[in-house]
Amino acid sequence: MIEIDSTHQPLVVEDLDADWLLALCEDTATESRRLERKRLRLALHWARMHPADPDDAAKGHVETVGGPGTPAVEEWSTESLAAALGITTHAGLQLVSDALDLAYRLPRLWARVEALEVPGWRARRIAQATCGLSAADAAAVDALLAPKADRCGVRAIDQAIAEATGVVEQTEQETLDRTKWDVELLHGPMVGPGRWAGTSTMVITGDTLDLTGFYDLINTEATRIETDDPIGVRRAMAVGNLARRMGGDQPPRVRLYVHADLADLLDDTIGTGSVERLGPLTMARIKDWASRSQVTVLPVLRMARDDAVDQHDPPAWMRELVILRDRHCVHPHCQTHARACDLDHTIPWPLGPTTPTNLAPLCRRHHRAKTRRRWHYQREPDGSYTWTGPHQRRYRVDQNGTTPLPPA
Structure with a gap:
């Protein structure tokens, strides 16, 4: 096993003594800080490259991802960044938010991240903990935490926030906390x-x-x-x-989509079933749940069915077929469950028919991104999807995940 040290020299790990190994660990910690800083720098520059247009801002078509005092970002711009980094749009939005908060609201802390004195993950935790504070309160936390941010834990972060916001009326703080109930x-x-x-x-x-x-x-x-x-x-x-x-001792109503061989259903000592949103479970567990619930048996769907209907909205059987087929939003890296998605016509209706092969589940955000023509996609004969972003980056999405494609 060969690793490279900070001087770019190859080292055989098995040949290292304790001192060398610890030195390599220290190099690794520094390199990790450098990579985290790089991601934050790239996210910050991306946000600055895509400022909100004043006309769009007047229409509400912007993304305010950071805390008070950070600039708004062009709507739908984060999808491209997230796809390039191989992360979900939600994770990309959080990365941009943290970068903006550090640069504009926590400058002392950001300076220490730049100097590789504070790991990016710790700085991001502080940014997320202070995102809901006013710019003045965030600055107060910055002054308290930045000098010790390389070693402070969650409790110290919470304490600094409490000290910085001590002037806030208790009722206001209670109202703020209540928004986080869930x-x-x-x-x-x-x-x-x-x-x-x-x-x-x-x-x-x-x-x-x-x-x-x-x-x-x-x-x-x-x-x-x-x-x-x-x-x-x-x-x-x-x-x-x-x-x-x-519930009055009434059995709960549970809808489970079970995929299993008939032999497994008849003998719970063998095999497993695949349960939607829960993954594989033993047939014994599935039968136990069924015995304690109200069970409704739904007709089996023929997954190869591709009937067309002369209307925009698909009937219930068609929606069910598409959900079971694709399982989640088909935008690159998105894992929003298909049941929480809109069904989108890949070829817009009425030019494209309402059939299973012309429908795909898209979460509301990515449906809007496609509708606003920032992203384009098509369904391939093998059931995969090819997406093209606004910067001509292409991605293939199938049941195994997202794969970057070479430019067309």
Whole structure:
């Protein structure tokens, strides 16, 4: 295994002693800071290259991605940057926002990032924590945190923000905090990279008194569950018990799209099924969920069906077919689930028919970007999509992800 050190000399890692290895680790940390700084510099310059046009600003066609005091950016300009970096549009917007906040609202901190004294990830965390503050409060945080930003943690960041905003009336602060209240349900790998185990995470942000009371209720219910499971597991089980009681002990209505061989459905000791939004699960888990829920069996769709209808909006079966076929927004790197997307005619209706092969799921943002003619795409015979951005960068999107293509 060969690595390159800061003097550009190749080194065989297996031959290094402890001192050399630690020196290479230090080089790596510095190189990481340099790469993070580069991404922020590129994002900042991109934003400056695409300022909001005054006429568009008057119409509201701009993107205010940074905090107060940062310049507005031309609408739809971030998609090209994000695609080139191989990240989602949301991640690209966050990168631009952080870069603008650092340059315009946190200049002392930005200077230390430029000098490679503070890692970009730490500076970005501070930028995101202060994005909702006024320019004056952000400057106060900058003065407090910049000298120690290379070593401060989350608690120090929160404390600096509290000190800087101490003059804000408590009621105003409470109103600001309330805008962040939410309940999120997150599905995804919980056991390890790429693994799905039928487990999800719920994150609740709300009134302290309400959540404390709810937590006490969960603990009380957990103590009544007679199992040998740890208390944490019993708390999670208690949430299910409470939810069922709140629903009048009626089984929840759940829609699962299961793809499995008939043999697997008949014998839950073998095989797995693929469940939409949840990934692969054992048939035993799927049957367990079905036994505790109201189950509606939907007709099987023939995925090769390509009937046309003489109308703009697709019928329910056609929408379902396109959602199951493409699964998510087909814009480069976008992973918005198809059920949250619009169905777009790849060849605009009525020039193009309303058929499955002429429909594609696009999230609202990327649908608008395409409609405003900043991006163009077409569906290929193999079911993939070829996109061309406003700077003539091309991308192929298929079930395996996004691949950059050479210029046409």
